[in-house]
Amino acid sequence: MKASQISTALTSLIKIGQPVFIWGPPGIGKSQVVKQTTMSLGIDLIDIRAILLDPVDLRGLPKIGENNVSTWCPPAFLPQSGEGVLFLDELNAAPPLVQAACYQLVLDRRLGEYQLPPGWSVVSAGNREQDRAIVHRMPSALANRFVHLDFTVDTEDWVSWALRSSIVSQVVSFIRFRPGLLNAFNPDADDKAFPSPRSWEFVSRLIQSGPEPAILNELIAGAVGNGAAAEFMGFLKIWEKLPQPGQILSDPLSIEVPKDPAILFALCELMGHHSQGKNAGSVLAFAARLPAEFSVLLVREAVRRNNEITQSQAFSQWAQAHADVLV
Numbered sequence: 001m002k003a004s005q006i007s008t009a010l011t012s013l014i015k016i017g018q019p020v021f022i023w024g025p026p027g028i029g030k031s032q033v034v035k036q037t038t039m040s041l042g043i044d045l046i047d048i049r050a051i052l053l054d055p056v057d058l059r060g061l062p063k064i065g066e067n068n069v070s071t072w073c074p075p076a077f078l079p080q081s082g083e084g085v086l087f088l089d090e091l092n093a094a095p096p097l098v099q100a101a102c103y104q105l106v107l108d109r110r111l112g113e114y115q116l117p118p119g120w121s122v123v124s125a126g127n128r129e130q131d132r133a134i135v136h137r138m139p140s141a142l143a144n145r146f147v148h149l150d151f152t153v154d155t156e157d158w159v160s161w162a163l164r165s166s167i168v169s170q171v172v173s174f175i176r177f178r179p180g181l182l183n184a185f186n187p188d189a190d191d192k193a194f195p196s197p198r199s200w201e202f203v204s205r206l207i208q209s210g211p212e213p214a215i216l217n218e219l220i221a222g223a224v225g226n227g228a229a230a231e232f233m234g235f236l237k238i239w240e241k242l243p244q245p246g247q248i249l250s251d252p253l254s255i256e257v258p259k260d261p262a263i264l265f266a267l268c269e270l271m272g273h274h275s276q277g278k279n280a281g282s283v284l285a286f287a288a289r290l291p292a293e294f295s296v297l298l299v300r301e302a303v304r305r306n307n308e309i310t311q312s313q314a315f316s317q318w319a320q321a322h323a324d325v326l327v
């Protein structure tokens with residue numbers, strides 16, 4: 001399931017209090033989709049890294065009560081009221097005894113004397129055994145307590161998230177051009193750095209920080225690996241040679257249209273980023289001169305940035321001219 005489908009599924013499962021486990025390779029955004037889903041629902045999120053716990057951490061410590069009878073004091077990180085999601089991240093990376101301590105919490109919503117409040121649901125996530133991450137085989141008794149969802153990376157879902165999250169246009173445009181490098185994790189390789197949605201977010205932050213050009217390649221290679229970094233640096237050279245948006249907007253009918261697909265991908269992302277309702281006519285006039293698939297790409301990005309464009313007469317004319325592609 002792609003990210004948007006995972007979020008939809010989580011929304012349904014959280015409402016009925018059904019425990020759910022999200023499986024996927026490292027760095028694809030499992031934790032992030034849980035966080036975004038709880039934010040959209042307006043509920044709390046308690047993020048617990050199960051791998052950092054000891055079995056006694058969940059149950060708490062005993063104290064002597066009335067009549068010299070011991071009772072258990074639950075840890076402060078467990079919720080006492082309200083509603084939300086108790087997120088047991090990296091649960092299958094936790095030692096077997098910690099996983100065993102979660103049995104009762106996941107199925108019966110309690111640990112000893114502690115009771116999970118009615119408005120709270122349990123969500124877990126972890127890497128797959130074939131990913132060569134640090135994982136322990138989940139006992140069948142615990143696995144049977146979850147609904148299991150497999151998280152897969154989808155380029156369009158990631159692009160939609162990237163645009164909302166201020167990922168730099170160079171990275172978004174490059175991933176459109178080379179979607180296979182969005183997530184190129186190979187569990188059989190010994191690479192310390194590899195392309196993933198998480199590591200491309202690192203690259204975006206690196207570019208925004210304005211590092212010295214002499215070390216940019218090494219920094220990017222440290223985030224996504226040497227091969228992906230070499231391709232991205234080559235793409236940046238193309239990006240730097242693009243005409244300025246103002247040049248295109250001031251003369252959309254005369255400026256030269258490039259033929260190289262890499263340049264066209266970059267140009268569509270650049271112009272989509274600078275599209276506004278007031279310059280819709282110029283953007284669409286330039287889009288009409290592009291090959292059909294790139295024309296649609298540019299307009300789609302422009303509409304994502306500013307939906308006002310769809311209300312213009314220029315958009316109606318463009319849509320009519322490209323009706324065969326849009327069907």
